[in-house]
Amino acid sequence: xxxxxxxxxxxxxxxxxxxxxxxxxxxxxxxARVAAIADVDAERAKRAADGIEGCSVHTDPVAAMRADGxxxxxxxxxxxxxxxxxxxxxxxxxxxxxxxxxxxDAASALRVLEAERRLGHRRVQVGFMRRYDTEYARLKSLLxxxxxxxxxxxxxxxxxxxxxxxxxxxMLISDSVVHEMDITRWLLGQEITAVTVLxxxxxxxxxxxxxxxxxxxFETDGGAVVDVEINVNCGxxxxxxxxxxxxxxxxxxxxxxxxxxxxxxxxxxxxxQDFVERFEDAYDRQMQAWVDATRRGEVTGPxxxxxxxxxxxCEAGVRAQTGGGRIAVELVExxxxxx
Numbered sequence: 001x002x003x004x005x006x007x008x009x010x011x012x013x014x015x016x017x018x019x020x021x022x023x024x025x026x027x028x029x030x031x032a033r034v035a036a037i038a039d040v041d042a043e044r045a046k047r048a049a050d051g052i053e054g055c056s057v058h059t060d061p062v063a064a065m066r067a068d069g070x071x072x073x074x075x076x077x078x079x080x081x082x083x084x085x086x087x088x089x090x091x092x093x094x095x096x097x098x099x100x101x102x103x104x105d106a107a108s109a110l111r112v113l114e115a116e117r118r119l120g121h122r123r124v125q126v127g128f129m130r131r132y133d134t135e136y137a138r139l140k141s142l143l144x145x146x147x148x149x150x151x152x153x154x155x156x157x158x159x160x161x162x163x164x165x166x167x168x169x170x171m172l173i174s175d176s177v178v179h180e181m182d183i184t185r186w187l188l189g190q191e192i193t194a195v196t197v198l199x200x201x202x203x204x205x206x207x208x209x210x211x212x213x214x215x216x217x218f219e220t221d222g223g224a225v226v227d228v229e230i231n232v233n234c235g236x237x238x239x240x241x242x243x244x245x246x247x248x249x250x251x252x253x254x255x256x257x258x259x260x261x262x263x264x265x266x267x268x269x270x271x272x273q274d275f276v277e278r279f280e281d282a283y284d285r286q287m288q289a290w291v292d293a294t295r296r297g298e299v300t301g302p303x304x305x306x307x308x309x310x311x312x313x314c315e316a317g318v319r320a321q322t323g324g325g326r327i328a329v330e331l332v333e334x335x336x337x338x339x
Contacts, residue, residue, distance in 0.1 A: 007291050008035035008069035010094075012061045012085050013077030014048035015039075017099055020276065021076055022048045024287050032291045035071075038064035062088050072096070072294050079104040086112050090119055095299060097290045099127040100178060102307025106315055109308040110332065117337050122299040125290055126307040128182040130240075132289065133282035135253040139244065140187055142251055149247030151188050153225050156180045157254070159239040160232040161273055162205070169211040172230050173197075173317040177216050179240075180228045181313045182306060187244065190222035192313045194328050197321040205233040216317060237271030238278050305338035 009032055011022050018039070025034050038058040039045035049055045058064040061081075065073055065088060073089045075082055075098040083103045089096045102124070103109045116123055130136050143151060158176055167175075184192060196217040206212040213231035220226065241254030260269050272278040286301070293300045309331060316327040 006031055006033045007295050008033055008071045009074055009291075010036040010038065010061075010064040010067060010070045010072070011048070011074045011076065012038050012064060013075065013081075013099075014041075014044050015076065015078075016276075018074075018076030019048050020283070021074055021287070022052075024284060025074070025291075026052055028284055029287050029291055031295055032287075033069075035069040036064040036067035039077075061085050065089060065092050065094060070094070075099060083108045083112060086124065087115055090115050090123060093119065094123070095294045096124050097127060097287070098124055098307070100182075100307070101174070101311060101314075102126050102304060103311060104174070106308060106312040106330075109304070109311040113304045113308050113335075113338075116304050117335060122303060124304045124307070125293075125299060125301040126303065127286065128179065128186075128302045128306065128310075129279055129282045129286045130179055130183050131186055131302060132285040133279060136183065136187070136242075136282075139242065139251055139253050143187055143244060143246075144189075148244075148249040148251065151222075151224050151244050151246050153245040154184060154188065154227075155243045155245070156183075156226070156228040157239060157241040158228060158230050159234040159237070160275075161235060161237060163207065163210065163212075163232050167207070167210065167232070169209075169321060170318045172212065172214055172232060173216070173321060174314045176232060177228055177230050177317060178310055178314055180216070180226075180230075181218070181310045181317075182302065183242070184218055184220070184226050185306065185309060186302075187242075188220060188222060188224055188226075190220040190224060191309065191331065192218045192226075192329055193221050194219040194326055195313060195316040195320045196326045197317060199321070203231070203233055205235050207233070211321070214321070216320075218313075238274050239271065240278060303338050305334060 034055050036056045037045050037049045038061045045057045056067045072095045075085050079101045198215040199211045216228040218226035243252040316329045320327040
């Protein structure tokens, strides 16, 4: 049943991503309001709620879900806390936008998948925001049209300025390349069946012990080959680029040439410095799409299956990264519920 008033959302987790989502819901998104906020750090939760009329503050996610006016949940807490929050949302039959990862591993993601199926209807949209980026959406439409023929290869580049303290080699896969895993599956409409990781001598920019950069290779069940250059200490900016090689042509996005200046004997443009800047519009579009669908009584976007499938590919990637060679991805059969 369609909803008439603004959608009351409980935001779980108010770190960098969660706080930005609170701002987005409060200032940018139409048809929604922040009804409750929960964070283990009570002071941080209070800061996030400052200036939002009628927003209750909690340290317990379940209490936030039970708060007056809550009709949906946005989960932006750390990945290990997602399963419990998702199951609590299911217990209250609340629609959820869950930041990636759905959960940190395939086994727990599968438990979430099975719990949602027992509800008998979808409740989860996973926050793979690149699907809402204008350039990626145009590339998807082009590939779906068949104009260029069958995709043969997909080349990806994913570069960050630097890594925060505590960033590990495994996180290159689970926190960064996970986006290429999802976008590969979505653009090509194929599952990833195997992962190989090649590691050159680490960059001098990389912190001690971090194997950076890396080249990650995917094979798909449609016969495509995909590569990802992941370079998280490049030093100069944040870049995400993709080029698809098809039977009758190629298509590339991410060059960032929206504005080119010429002055003082040089030409060039700016390079984004982080993912929030590069994908701000995609995050806005993702949020608006989720709110609009939820108010219509629908669930759209990346599903719990997509969250589970990427978790399984991540596990294969981490195994390949630690000397496993070519690692096959182990997936359960996709239920009709998610087709």
